[in-house]
Amino acid sequence: MNLDQITIAPVFPLWLILLLFSLGFASTIVQFRLLRRRLGHSRALGLSFLRLGAISFLITFALNPSLVTKKEHKVLPAIAILLDTSQSMGQPGRPGKASRLEEAKALLTEGANPLLKSLSEGYEVRLYGVGESLRAIEGKELANLKAEGMKGNLSEILKELSGKNTLALLLSDGNLEWNDSQSKNLPIVTVPLGSSGEYKDILIKAVKAPPLAFRGREVMIDVTIKSYGYTGLTLPVLLKEGNKLLTAKNTRINASPSEVTASLSFIPDEVGQKNLSISIPQQFGESLVSNNSVNLSMKVVRDKIRILMVSGNPSMNYRFMRTALKNDPSIDLLSFVILRTPSDILNVPTHEQSLIPFPVETLFFKEIKNFDLLIFDNFKYPLYLSPHHLESIREFVRGGGGFAMIGGPNLVNEGRYAMTPIGEILPVRFAEKENYRRDSKVGVRLSRAGVVHPITRLSLDTVGDTVGDTAGDDTHRLSFWREMPSLDGFNLLEAKSSATVLLESADGIPWPILIVSNYGNGRVLALATDYSWKWYMGMVAKGKGNHAYLRLMDRMVRWLTKDPGLDPVQITLPERTGSAGQEIEIRIKLREEDLSPNLRSMVSFSVLNPDGIKIESGLKPTGQSGEYLGSFLPQKGGIYKLKVETSADHLEESMVVAGLLESLDASPDHEQLKKVSASTGGKFLSRTEDLLKEIEGYARKGEGRFIEEKRSSVWARPFVMVLVLGFLIVEWFFRRRWGMV
């Protein structure tokens, strides 16, 4: 026992202990003087010494002395073996090994001195799989380990392991995320897998494409191509929609590895969701083919709604429709008004006329596809159009275009439309005898279908002030239409069975006034009057402005052109769709004015995977009125179909989810491993070095020692009490012997 191993922890302040000791010493001196008179100097000195000893020991209790014993121990170093299990490890390893993961397994478990076994004998070895996250694995799991999942973030993993291990041994091909953090807490010794020199691959590394494109405008898509081992090769980069080739571009590879960017451009000619693919044909000897193509989704919208309007003559109907259409900046209107017919005389030379030829050939054969909507306004065609033009119009509508026929006296005698392609697409038939009635002052009313149809279901801010606030939404709308000025003329039409009547005459026989139907992929409308402009001026006369007429025309145009803005259900896809295995959320919005509260509660969301199989999906309200959040977890890449249904309507969208191997750069990145080793104070080991020897060398540097310290109170030891009692007993003995007791 050494003195430096005794420590004190006073229970009282030191000054109090010194005071007590001084008092004890003083009382001993007093006792010595009293005893010296009776027993003599030497005996008194002996008894006083014994008393002082006992007092000293007792006062020393207050110092609380402890005995500290220390013992030094050696610690077995802990080594964390990090085995990269991300998807790139499934690529071919060194010759003879099916994959880099197999190469790693062989390194750990095969050979005369398997590395895992050898290390386990001298060290505490912990085995981890490094994928998207860190996972502890048992030795027996090693054989069944598979390469899958995204690459992990080594910097984050290092934080988990630091402090628990002496050394980390990383077996990887280098496809790991590493933020180059300079941390020496845990040295990482890296063992490279795979052979970068032998790796051959071409991959589409990145695609820069706008999520939204405008029909008729050029779209640029930048494709970054990375290649390993194909120097001097010229590659075709293909842009397809389904199996249809949109464009292609050749790109030359000048080095290995190298990155080149190819710009592909195309002009979308149809609106809607486009599911495109960019691909490069498989090359001989490529390690990975799945990264040669990328799917992308692009929404094509129209920059403007293009309308071709032909009016049979200048009229108020034309002017007010023109005002409404020109008032909307999203509409591009091209109109022709028949200012004179061949029967009208023109008594001035050419340079005094402002009339232009009616370019029917160009319009109805070449340019018709560039329009979204064709309007014939009180137009009698036979003087200008041939049956071939009408056939072209029918094909235009069948292919998805919109067609509106506005009535008027020029449609008398059927405007000769009966038995023509126009007669076929129109939602109406002409009544047999009388075709146009004038000066009868007929009012209009909403039909049952008109109450809920998007065209006539005007928003409450448009119609709301016509009746009291307590009335229901539909009552507002019915009253609004009843208040509209009567029409001075209308065509006597008969709706086809496939058509929907939205407005009808309110007096006498309910003649259809506004009729709609579908034809092929297009939509058709007939407005059986040339006096709809009275709905404009009638409301102005009442001091209610022109808003209702403008909204009606706007909704007619948008319904005819299938404008998504009129859909009662809106789906907003995320800007970045992510890839398989990541949850995807989409926003669903129901239009307030189109859905009653009952309909809002009947919303369903379903998702079909690329194989057409319905997968699990969720739907919950966001808290905002009419807004929902739909979610699903795609298990693989491809085109997913999303369907939102309400009792009134349904909407389908498709979206592309990237596959796991899409854009995968699986080339061994041994430079990355060198960086990791250098940053952490470890070492990058080449395969020619003796791995066990190198690892042991690093492990020894980190060999740990610790000192075990034990503390025991001196007063807890019996001999101390015996010693105190000894002083008192000896004193008592001599006092008795010398007659003091």
Added chain:
Amino acid sequence: MKTSSFKSYNRRKFLSLGLGLAAGFFFSGPKSLLSASFPNFFFAQLKYRGGEWDPNPQFAEAIIEELELRTSIDGMKERRVTTLSDPDLFFCPFLYMAGKYEFDPFTPQERETLTRFLSYGGFLFAEDTMGAKGFGFDQAFRREMKQLFPDHELRRLASDHSVYQSFYIIGSVGGCQRVNPYLEGITIDNWTPVLYSQNDLSGAWARDRFGKWINECVPGGEVQRSGAFKLGINIIVYSLTSDYKKDVIHHPFIKRRQSL
């Protein structure tokens, strides 16, 4: 002069009818039948207090005849007389106002109605048949327009205004008299709801029951009358088509013809 104009009129009328009938036979059958039954244009003449609201009572028939003869527009030869308190005022496509002398100011209610009518799509063609600048009708009309549109002045229309190109390409303005070689107007955005002339166009159009011109056109004679008809037709076409001739597709044609 009058005999000459009468002969001229008859000759033109004869030729027009002849061509029209021939063209109608070959190209279009039912127009003449429809024109009477389903007119889509008529004059609504504004009757106001004070002054003389109807200086040319017989102006409508001839211009409507010419309108039907030369254009695809079907018109009604009988004008309709209206006031600013007429509930059907807003359904009149073309409001016509004429006069010689100063008239009584409009009431606030009349001003509000006319402002609303013109601001939301209505159209007014007004003319000072006296042609006295700063006096009589001219003074009163300008006063009222200033009250109606304090932020928009009655200005001379540019030579490329749609009203000069809506049917004919017009270089010189006709009329019974030649006070101004231009039209004036109040333009709001791209639409001119008020047109104003001091050249007495209606005086040049007016014809008696025997088909004789009522007024002589000075100093240009029948050429000036012909110009008045052309401008009248252009004004009517403008009122029904707005700035249609400003559409891009018309530009190259009109420019080419103007350069001829």
